[in-house]
Amino acid sequence: MHLPEIDKYAHLKSIFHSWEPRAKLVSFLFLIITISLLHNLISACAGLVLAVVLVFLSGIPFRFVFKSLTWLFLFVLLFFVIMPLTVPGRILFKVGFITCSQEGFNIALLIALRAISIGLLVFPMIGTMEFHKTLKALSRLKIPNRLIQMIMFTYRYLFVFIEEYRRMTIATQARLFKRRTNLSTLRITGNLISMLFIRGFERTQCIYDAMVSRGYKGNLEIIDESKLCCKDFLKSSLIIMAALLLNFSKFVF
C-alpha cells in the first residue's frame, strides 16, 4: 500500500505549473470529455499522441506516470483478451478452436486508446499543482462546499490511516502472521479492519470536538487568491481548440 503521490512533481516549473488552476481544470475536463467521445481509431491515436505530448511538456517523468498507470494497463489488457474471443466478426486468426475476430480487436484497441489517453491527461491536469489547489479551484467552480470539505478531510485522514494500517500490519507480522488462502487469514484481516473502524470511530468524535472548539459551524471558508490573466486564456483556448480539432477530424478521415 503506497501513499497517494499525484502531486509529487508539483514543484517543477512548466507551462502547466504556472497555469491558473480553474482554467486548467476546465480546459482539461473539456479535452477529456472530447476524447471519450472519439469513435474512430485514427482520431483516437491522435488523442493519445496529444496526451503524450502534453505529459512531456508538463515535465513529469514518464517512469512515474507509467508506474501509476499500471492498474489501467492491466484493465485494458483484460479487454484485449476477452473482446476478440467473444465478439463475432471477420476472423483475424485461428488457433485450434479459438478464433479471434477483427471487430473485437478493434473495439479493444479503441477502448485502450481512449482509456490510456485520459489516464495520461490526469497528470498534466492535477499532477502539476498541489492537491489543495485543485480542491480550491473546484470550490471556486461552484462544487458544493460540503463535498469539497469532505474530500479535503478524507484526503487528509487517508495519510493518517494508511500509517495506522502500516503499524498494525507490522504488529501482525511481528506475531508471525502470513497471508494465505485460509479461514484464519480472513478472520485476522476482518479483525484488523474492525480495529481500524473502532479506532477511527473514537477519533472522529475527538476530531469533531477539536474542530468545534476552533469555531467550526458546518462550513469552511476557502481562501484562494489566484487570478486569471491573458496567458491562462491563451493556454485554455489552445487546449479547447485541440479538443475540437480531434472531434472534427472524423469528418476528414
Add this chain to the structure above:
Amino acid sequence: MHISDGVLSTPVWIGGYLVSIPIVGVITRKMNPDSIPKTAVMTSIFFVASLIHIPLGPTSVHLLLNGLVGVILGPVAFVSILLGLVLQALLFQHGGITTIGVNSLMMGIPALLASWIFRLHERFRFKASAVIFASISGAMGIILGVCILAMTLVTTGSEFTGVAKYAILAHLPVMVIEAGISGLVVSFIMKVKPEILRSQIHGT
C-alpha cells in the same frame, strides 16, 4: 469494482451522472453539520480498508466493502462511496473521471440496499442475527454491484455481453470473501463497540 474511462458509451456515463447527482444532493442536504467531518474520516478508513489484498489461490483480490459501508454508515454511505471514487480517480488513476457517476451508482445503490437489509436484523431476536444479516448485505453489495456493471456494459453495446458474463463470474469468489469479512467485522464490532452500529453513523 469500477469501470475506467473510454469504455462506456456517452449516453451511459452521462446518464450515470444524471441519476447520481440528485441522490448525492439530497443526502448531503439532509446531513447534520456534525456528520460532515465524521463521514469524511470514516470514508478514509474505508478507502484504506479497500486497499487491503486478500490472497485467493494464485492471485489476490482486494475488498470492495460497499455492503459494509452501507451497514455502518446508513444512507450517508452513498456520499462516502462517491468521495472514495473521486479520490481514487484523481489520486490513484483507478476508475475514471467520466465514469464517476456510473461507478458511484454501481457501488452506492447496493450500499443503500445493504443498510436497509441490515436494519431488518432488529426484527429477529436471535443471537447471531446481526452477523447473518451483515453477511447477506456484504454478499448482496457485490452481486448487485456487478449486475449493475453488467447492465451498463450491455447497454453500451451488445458486443460487451461476453465481458459482462466474465465480470459476473469473476466476482463470485469476491462475493464469498466479502460476505465473510462483513460478518466478521460486524461480530467483532458487536463485541467491542456496539454503539457504532446503533448510531448508523450519525445518520441523516
